[in-house]
Amino acid sequence: MRRIYMDANATTPLLPEVLEAMRPWLLESFGNASSIHQHGQQARAAVEHARENVARLINCRESEIVFTSGGTESDNMALFGLVKPGDHVITSSIEHHAVLHAAERLQERGVVVTFLPVSSEGRVDPDDVRRALRPNTTLISVMMANNETGVIQPVKEIGQIAQDADIWFHTDAVQAAGKLPIDVKAIGCDLLSISGHKMHAPQGTGVLYVRRGTRIEPLFYGGAHERQRRAGTENVAGIVGLGKAAEIADDALRDGTMDGTAGSQVAALRDRLEQGILARVEDCAVNGAGVPRVPNTTNLRFDNLEGEALVIALDLKGLAVSGGSACMSGATEPSHVLTAMGLVSTSARASLRFSLTKLNSEKEVDAALELVPAAVRRLRELAPVNAGTLG
Amino acid sequence: MGESYNNTIAIAMSGGVDSSTVAAMLKDEGYDLVGLTLQLWNQRRLAGHEGMPEQVQGRCCSIDDVYDARRVAETLGIPYYVVNEQERFERDVVRPFVSEYLAGRTPIPCSLCNNHLKFDQLLVRARQIGADRIATGHYARNEYDPVRNRWILKRPADLSKDQTYFLFGLTQEQLSRTLFPLGSYQKPQVREIAAQHGLALATKPDSQEICFIPGGDYKQFIDAYLEEQGELIPDTAGELVTTSGEVIGHHSGIHNFTIGQRKGLGVSSPNPLYVLQIDNAAHRVTVGSGAEATAKTVCARQLNWISIPELAGEMRVRVKIRHRHEPAWAMLRMSGADEVEARFDEPQRAVTPGQAAVFFDEDEVIGGGWIV
Numbered sequence: 001m002r003r004i005y006m007d008a009n010a011t012t013p014l015l016p017e018v019l020e021a022m023r024p025w026l027l028e029s030f031g032n033a034s035s036i037h038q039h040g041q042q043a044r045a046a047v048e049h050a051r052e053n054v055a056r057l058i059n060c061r062e063s064e065i066v067f068t069s070g071g072t073e074s075d076n077m078a079l080f081g082l083v084k085p086g087d088h089v090i091t092s093s094i095e096h097h098a099v100l101h102a103a104e105r106l107q108e109r110g111v112v113v114t115f116l117p118v119s120s121e122g123r124v125d126p127d128d129v130r131r132a133l134r135p136n137t138t139l140i141s142v143m144m145a146n147n148e149t150g151v152i153q154p155v156k157e158i159g160q161i162a163q164d165a166d167i168w169f170h171t172d173a174v175q176a177a178g179k180l181p182i183d184v185k186a187i188g189c190d191l192l193s194i195s196g197h198k199m200h201a202p203q204g205t206g207v208l209y210v211r212r213g214t215r216i217e218p219l220f221y222g223g224a225h226e227r228q229r230r231a232g233t234e235n236v237a238g239i240v241g242l243g244k245a246a247e248i249a250d251d252a253l254r255d256g257t258m259d260g261t262a263g264s265q266v267a268a269l270r271d272r273l274e275q276g277i278l279a280r281v282e283d284c285a286v287n288g289a290g291v292p293r294v295p296n297t298t299n300l301r302f303d304n305l306e307g308e309a310l311v312i313a314l315d316l317k318g319l320a321v322s323g324g325s326a327c328m329s330g331a332t333e334p335s336h337v338l339t340a341m342g343l344v345s346t347s348a349r350a351s352l353r354f355s356l357t358k359l360n361s362e363k364e365v366d367a368a369l370e371l372v373p374a375a376v377r378r379l380r381e382l383a384p385v386n387a388g389t390l391g
Numbered sequence: 392m393g394e395s396y397n398n399t400i401a402i403a404m405s406g407g408v409d410s411s412t413v414a415a416m417l418k419d420e421g422y423d424l425v426g427l428t429l430q431l432w433n434q435r436r437l438a439g440h441e442g443m444p445e446q447v448q449g450r451c452c453s454i455d456d457v458y459d460a461r462r463v464a465e466t467l468g469i470p471y472y473v474v475n476e477q478e479r480f481e482r483d484v485v486r487p488f489v490s491e492y493l494a495g496r497t498p499i500p501c502s503l504c505n506n507h508l509k510f511d512q513l514l515v516r517a518r519q520i521g522a523d524r525i526a527t528g529h530y531a532r533n534e535y536d537p538v539r540n541r542w543i544l545k546r547p548a549d550l551s552k553d554q555t556y557f558l559f560g561l562t563q564e565q566l567s568r569t570l571f572p573l574g575s576y577q578k579p580q581v582r583e584i585a586a587q588h589g590l591a592l593a594t595k596p597d598s599q600e601i602c603f604i605p606g607g608d609y610k611q612f613i614d615a616y617l618e619e620q621g622e623l624i625p626d627t628a629g630e631l632v633t634t635s636g637e638v639i640g641h642h643s644g645i646h647n648f649t650i651g652q653r654k655g656l657g658v659s660s661p662n663p664l665y666v667l668q669i670d671n672a673a674h675r676v677t678v679g680s681g682a683e684a685t686a687k688t689v690c691a692r693q694l695n696w697i698s699i700p701e702l703a704g705e706m707r708v709r710v711k712i713r714h715r716h717e718p719a720w721a722m723l724r725m726s727g728a729d730e731v732e733a734r735f736d737e738p739q740r741a742v743t744p745g746q747a748a749v750f751f752d753e754d755e756v757i758g759g760g761w762i763v
Contacts, residue, residue: 312472313520316425330457331430331475345478379519 001318004364006273008198008296009147009175009355010322014241015200021244022202025237033234034225043236050243057246057253058173058192059183060209066229067239070206071174071195072098073219077208077230078170078191079103079141081216085110087138092116092124092153093340095143098193099172100336103141112136122149122288122341126157133161139168144176144187148337148353149288150297152180159188168214174198178249179266179294190214196238200357201245205238267295269356269365274298276369281376287338287351301343301351305379308332310352313375319368323352399423400570401517402526403509404463404471406456408595409528411463412581413572415588417526418467425522426464426471428457429508431480432603440615443605459592466590474516476508483507485603489613493625495645495669496745499557499714500601506560514568524568529554532574533566542566544697546754547574556714559749559759560695610647629674631658634667634683645669648676651684651741665741685738689721691748691760692730698757702731708750708757710735712742718751731760 005013025046031039033047048062055062068074075098083089083106091103093115103113114132118124124142140162145152155171162169170191173182178199184192191214196205210216210229222231278284283303302310307323311332314321324332338348354368400417404410404426417424434453437443457473464471484503491498509527517525530552532545542563546553561569573581585593604612617624624644631640640658642648647655652666656678665684668677689712696702702725709718710733719739726732733748742762749759 308475309516309519312425312474312516315472316470316520330461330473331477333475378521382515382519 003318003320004360004367005320006354006356006360006364006368007320007322008357009150009353011197011203012200012357013359014202015245015248017248018200018202018241018244022237022241025240031236033236034223043234046236046240047234050239050246053243053247053250054194054207057177057182057250058194058209059185061212063227064184064209064212066208066210066226067234067242068206068208068230069204069235070197071096071172071193072206074193074195074206074208075099075141075170075172076102077216077219078193079106079139080219082168082170082191082214083111083139086136088112088114088134088136089139089141090114090116090129090132090137091141092118092143094118094122094124094146094148094337095141096147096172096174099141099143116142118340119291120342121291122146122151122337123291124153124158126154126161129158130161133165133167137165137167139170141170141172143172143174144182144192145173145180145294146288146337147175148335149299149341150175150293150355151288152176152292152294155187155189162190163188175294175297178245178253179296181253184209184211191216196242196245199245199249201242202238205235205242207242264295266356266358266360269360269362270296270298270354272362273354273356273365273368274300276365277372280369280373284376287341287343296356297353298355299338299351299353301347302376303347303350304383305350305376307350307352309379310375313379314371317371317375319371321352321354324349396523396568397521399425399522400524400526401425401427401513401520401522402469403513403528404428404460405528405598406459406463406592407528407598408582408585408590408592409530409573411460411528411590411592412585412588413526413528413570414463414467414469415590416572416584417570418469423522424467424469425517425520426460426469427513427516428460428471428473429476429480429513430457430473431476431504431508432485433477434603434605437612437615437619440618443611443615459595463590463592467588474513476512479512480504480508480603485616489616491745492609492613492646493627495627495648495671497649497743498745499747500603501557502560502747505557510561510565510569514565524570526570526572528573529558529571530573530578531555531558531571533569533571535567539698541698541700544756545574546751546756547571547576549577552578555756556711556747556749559697559747559756561697562695563697566697613646627671627674629676631656631676631678634677634679639678642676645671645674645676649741650743669744681740685740686735686742687738688732688734689739689742689748690726690730690732690763692727692763694729694731694758694760696758698752698755702758706750706752706757708733708752710739711749711751712739712762713746723750723757730763 031043033043051062051065054065079102107113116128142153142158144155159169168190171189172193174195177194190211192209194207197203218229220231225231285301287299287301311323324335334345334348338351400422402414484500488498488500514525530547531554536543546555582593627645628643630638631642632638648666650666664678667679706723708723710721711718720736721733723733744762746762747759748762750757
């Protein structure tokens with residue numbers, strides 16, 4: 001069975017160029033970037049070259065880039081590294097759990113947190129942010145694009161609010177990096193998180209942009225790495241891969257071909273998939289329709305079925321998509337994002353996310369347009385009765 | 392019936408040795424398999440409530456069991472998924488379990504789970520994802536009898552592991568779509584087969600208690616669950632009386648008693664006393680001697696017939712009135728539109744409302760119902 005992968009917002013495959021860039025640093029060109037000798041100096045040079053590429057991707061200084069182990073660490077560092085007991089933090093109810101759970105932990109430590117609601121289309125209202133400000137508000141954390149719906153958040157407006165109030169603004173750009181142009185100066189953010197593996201770099205790599213002059217406490221202690229902001233020997237090969245992926249993404253974004261290919265191929269594929277499913281499946285709608293979204297994501301609601309069963313049925317037919325978020329056991333929990341958008345539990349459970357990369361083809365989209373309607377039909381025909389027969 | 396089903400089978404995998412061995416056996420037989428684990432309950436959910444353990448090891452639906460099931464699926468090379476059925480389990484099993492106890496009855500959550508989730512819901516899920524049939528690690532046998540044109544449920548080869556008592560609610564449709572591959576094996580053989588297939592859990596201990604009640608203390612569970620739900624435990628304190636109506640003590644709530652219970656009555660007596668009757672309206676618990684603690688008949692409702700389409704006239708059967716009960720001879724007849732009465736040859740101890748009465752003809756399950 002040729003498997004079709006449409007779950008790019010979960011993770012993306014390495015690009016061959018990225019693997020090639022990494023290869024020497026896993027083999028002959030090994031070295032600890034902190035060492036004095038030539039092995040170390042070469043590794044240091046490779047790390048700094050990668051830093052240059054990442055800085056170019058988001059329009060910042062190289063010294064403002066901190067390499068981390070991924071989006072989750074970057075988000076945790078932003079929240080735990082700045083906020084003190086007694087502070088007030090504003091975030092949204094649709095953030096990734098890396099922010100939400102960190103914020104809940106801060107609450108336990110005496111920080112007051114406001115979780116802003118979103119519109120039915122899944123967007124934070126900047127006016128809500130402004131109204132939530134308090135004299136002791138020190139940080140706003142609102143994501144750039146949502147991982148489940150792809151809905152782009154008004155980060156520039158929020159950045160302006162933060163600047164006017166003279167407080168920190170962190171944005172989780174994990175789902176935006178490589179999909180949208182990012183300019184930290186235009187956004188006006190003080191901190192910004194990126195994950196490598198969502199943009200064709202390896203898992204276990206990430207970035208926290210920390211604006212110059214932002215006094216952030218490290219999460220880890222044990223060395224002066226990353227300008228004393230992140231102790232621990234650099235993941236040289238991973239960082240090199242992230243740098244290469246950033247370079248490739250940046251080139252594509254700069255020459256107007258978004259996501260590597262002409263005419264935003266990914267958006268065209270996504271639209272073909274979305275329109276095709278809407279045309280072929282009854283009682284189906286897009287979550288987050290009508291507001292700007294990243295070009296690769298569509299979140300579809302199929303009434304009268306369990307999304308979890310649809311994910312399994314499609315996987316057994318060779319199509320990988322996702323619904324909700326996985327709990328510890330791997331079972332699907334109803335999405336907090338869709339719930340925050342006002343969907344009732346049954347509708348949230350009936351929603352699936354399709355997320356593409358430039359590596360997907362039109363042929364794959366057309367195959368999905370056969371598989372999805374057939375699987376939906378079968379699920380609806382065999383809908384469970386609500387009560388059992390006995391007891 | 393049954394011959395047109397496809398080659399794909401969904402296996403209900405609990406992470407225990409039985410269902411894991413089923414997967415290994417069916418894999419050998421060349422079926423296309425899909426492993427499913429039903430996530431029924433979050434074991435950490437009531438942690439921190441009074442009397443509930445913080446950490447629970449090796450319980451059904453625990454992360455460890457899911458891990459084990461996933462490892463088995465990996466070893467055998469079959470696709471595997473965890474299906475979230477927590478809402479349904481709470482609605483169809485936990486809630487009724489709690490209400491039954493509060494009403495002075497003694498429910499069997501395993502039968503409720505079998506009826507509502509393991510067979511009903513799992514079969515629907517299996518069919519939705521392309522498997523016409525399911526297989527489970529239950530110790531039971533089922534076969535199609537062309538003479539009677541019915542699917543028959545039979546006791547397994549290993550009678551010490553017999554689970555047919557919990558399966559009396561299976562419909563003909565469910566029986567026709569279910570495989571019980573362990574029905575003809577002894578448990579030690581099953582462990583051997585697991586070991587032969589290199590399954591690391593071949594020596595994993597059997598699960599015993601009610602899966603969602605860590606430690607098996609259902610009273611503490613009910614207290615913790617109601618506290619979590621923000622509900623008050625209804626005050627059902629009342630009198631403890633003898634069969635002659637003499638009040639010999641008071642009790643703190645009827646849910647602390649089950650029929651036939653001898654310990655923890657809170658009264659002293661020269662001869663052992665047993666709970667005979669729980670009156671859930673008057674909150675009165677009647678106790679009596681061992682001789683009084685027996686019943687000549689049992690009545691059951693919400694019937695399901697397996698080997699017969701319906702009961703006509705009288706039938707000589709053996710009746711099992713709780714899981715560990717040696718089936719007792721009785722004469723069976725209908726006593727209402729959906730009520731059956733079994734008259735025992737010898738009076739039986741602890742006929743308990745809320746438990747099931749299951750009727751046997753030799754090793755065949757005739758059918759069963761819920762004791763009233």
